[in-house]
Structure formats: structure tokens, C-alpha cells
Amino acid sequence: MGMTINPAVSGGRRRWLGHSAAFLLGAFFGGLLTLTGALAVVALADRAVPLHGLAVLGAAAIAWAALHDLGVPLPLPYRKRQVPEWLREVLPQSVVAAIFGGMLGIGFLTLFTYSTQLAVFLALPFLGSVPTMLGVVATFALGKTLVLAGVARARSLDEIPVYWNATGVGVLRTATAAVSLTLAWSLVHTA
Amino acid sequence: MLETGRPAAVSPARRRGSLATDPMLIAAGTSLLTATLVLFAGPKLAVVAPAAALLAGWSSAWSP
Numbered sequence: 001m002g003m004t005i006n007p008a009v010s011g012g013r014r015r016w017l018g019h020s021a022a023f024l025l026g027a028f029f030g031g032l033l034t035l036t037g038a039l040a041v042v043a044l045a046d047r048a049v050p051l052h053g054l055a056v057l058g059a060a061a062i063a064w065a066a067l068h069d070l071g072v073p074l075p076l077p078y079r080k081r082q083v084p085e086w087l088r089e090v091l092p093q094s095v096v097a098a099i100f101g102g103m104l105g106i107g108f109l110t111l112f113t114y115s116t117q118l119a120v121f122l123a124l125p126f127l128g129s130v131p132t133m134l135g136v137v138a139t140f141a142l143g144k145t146l147v148l149a150g151v152a153r154a155r156s157l158d159e160i161p162v163y164w165n166a167t168g169v170g171v172l173r174t175a176t177a178a179v180s181l182t183l184a185w186s187l188v189h190t191a
Numbered sequence: 192m193l194e195t196g197r198p199a200a201v202s203p204a205r206r207r208g209s210l211a212t213d214p215m216l217i218a219a220g221t222s223l224l225t226a227t228l229v230l231f232a233g234p235k236l237a238v239v240a241p242a243a244a245l246l247a248g249w250s251s252a253w254s255p
Contacts, residue, residue, distance in 0.1 A: 027248070104251070116247035123240050132237050136244045143248020168215040175218035176250050179225050182234070183243045190236035 001104070001144075002160055004088060005097050006151040013152075015093075020148050022094045023101035027141035030105020035124050035137055042125040051126075055191030058122040059184035065115035066184070069177035080111050104144055114176040119183045126191045214249065221246040 003009075005023055010016035045054055068076045083100045091099070103109045107117055120140060127133045154160050225242040232238045 107251075112251040114247070114250045116243050117251050120240060120244045120247045123236060123243070127236055127240060129237075132240075136240045139241045140244040140248040143245040144251070146249060168213075171215045172218045172250055175222040176246060178222045179239075179243050179246050182225050182229060183236075183239050186229075186234040186236045186239040189234040 001100065001147060002151040002154075003157065004085075004100065005093075005148055006154045006157075006160060008154055008156045008159070010093060016152075019093055019097040020145055022097040023148065024141055024145040026098035026101025026103075027105035027144045028101075028138055030102040031107070031137035031140050032105075032134075033102075034106050034108070034121055035133055038121055038125045052191055055126055055187050058126070059188045062115065062119040062122055062180050062184040062187070065118045066177040066180040069115045069173045069180070071173070078111055078113065079108060082110055101141075101144070105141055114172065115180040116176045116183075119180040123183055123187050126187060128190075217249055218246060221249070 001023070005016065005019050007013050007016040010019050042051075042054060049057070064074060065076060068074045083103050087096050087099060107121055112118075120136065124133055124136060127136065151160055221242055225239060225246075228238050228242060
């Protein structure tokens with residue numbers, strides 16, 4: 001997203017901050033949509049399976065995705081799509097930022113490659129209070145937006161930082177798997 | 192793609208980005224934070240979920 005929302009494309013730091021705020025709001029509302037869907041699914045499923053049973057199923061799914069993070073060749077239905085880049089050519093940058101934020105906030109419309117995203121959305125309905133759920137969705141949206149801090153000093157696209165290397169990928173996959181498994185443990189323990 | 196500003200002539204250090212926004216360090220830091228929270232508060236969902244949410248939001252942007 002740093003290639004789309006950065007000071008160079010926005011035309012200055014102030015406008016970039018506005019576009020980042022639009023992205024943050026979009027991501028938050030996208031997350032709220034997924035939260036609503038997750039709550040509805042749990043409310044329906046609760047009629048057939050006790051809540052603790054649903055939590056155990058959720059934890060099992062999280063563990064499956066975490067093993068995938070660690071390189072175990074398990075099938076995982078990630079959606080291999082990206083945001084519609086053509087929108088950048090036809091809509092104002094602020095609207096594009098909000099739409100892209102919304103799509104990424106929903107979480108499952110585009111490719112995501114780590115288990116924590118699935119883990120968080122599976123755990124959301126079991127948090128017990130609406131303010132806590134909203135806080136977690138807001139933190140998720142904030143995490144999405146903090147990525148843009150990496151391009152804060154970019155004055156042209158040539159200055160967008162490149163972080164990737166094999167060590168980075170390994171650390172990220174191990175960290176996400178560890179946090180996801182901890183969340184799965186907490187889910188079974190709490191629900 | 193729109194492009195404005197000054198092109199090229201970027202030092203390799205700048206191109207690598209700052210440590211403060213390095214995804215590897217953020218991921219490692221968040222997992223350490225999560226472990227610390229669990230150590231002190233126990234495996235409570237309301238404690239672990241926010242840290243996981245931060246990492247979920249952050250990490251999903253870094254697809255190799």
C-alpha cells in the first residue's frame with residue numbers, strides 16, 4: 001500500500017496524512033463489516049454447537065494456519081487477489097485510500113499471507129464485550145495504517161523502502177505463527 | 192501510476208528504510224510483547240487479541 005499512499009503520490013506530506021487517515025477509517029469500517037459477519041455466524045452456529053465447542057474449532061483452524069506459516073504444506077484457501085489498481089486512475093486519491101482501506105480491513109477480499117489475520121477475526125466474536133471487539137478492530141486498522149509510516153519520508157517512488165530478504169520472511173512467519181498459536185490457546189482457555 | 196518529486200539518486204541505506212518501521216523488528220517485537228503479556232496476565236483473550244491484531248494488520252502488508 002506504500003506504493004499507492006505516500007507523499008510522492010499524494011503531492012505532499014499534509015495531503016498524504018489526510019489520505020492515510022482515509023485509509024485508516026476505511027480499514028476500521030471494513031473490519032467492522034467482518035466483525036458483524038463473524039458475530040452473525042457464531043450466533044447461528046451457537047444453536048447447533050456450544051460456544052466452547054466453536055472456540056475449539058476456531059482454535060483448530062488458527063493452529064492449521066499457523067502451521068502453514070511455519071512451512072507445513074497444508075492447503076489454505078487464501079484469496080489470490082489484490083485491490084483493483086485501476087481505481088487509482090479514475091477516482092480521487094482520498095476515495096481510493098478509503099476504498100482500499102475498506103477492502104483490506106474486511107480482510108478476506110485480497111491476498112493475506114500470514115495466520116494472525118485469520119486468528120484475530122476468528123477470535124473476535126469470543127471477546128465478550130463490544131467495546132473490546134471495537135478496540136481490537138481499531139488496533140487491526142491501526143496496524144494496517146502504520147505500514148504507511150515506512151514511506152513518510154519518500155519524495156518519489158524511487159525512495160519507497162525495500163525491506164525484503166530471506167531472514168525477514170523467516171522472522172515474520174515465525175512471529176506470526178507464535179502469536180497465532182498463543183491466541184488459539186487463549187481462545188480455548190477463555191471461551 | 193502518478194509520480195512526482197525527485198527521482199533516483201537514493202542511497203542504499205535510505206532505500207532499505209528505517210529500523211523503526213522494519214517489518215521484521217516489528218514482528219519480533221510484537222511476539223515478545225505477546226509473550227510478556229501472557230506471562231504476566233495469563234492466556235486471556237482480551238489481553239492477547241489486541242497484540243495479535245496489531246501484528247495481523249502490520250504483517251499482512253508485507254507479502255514477499
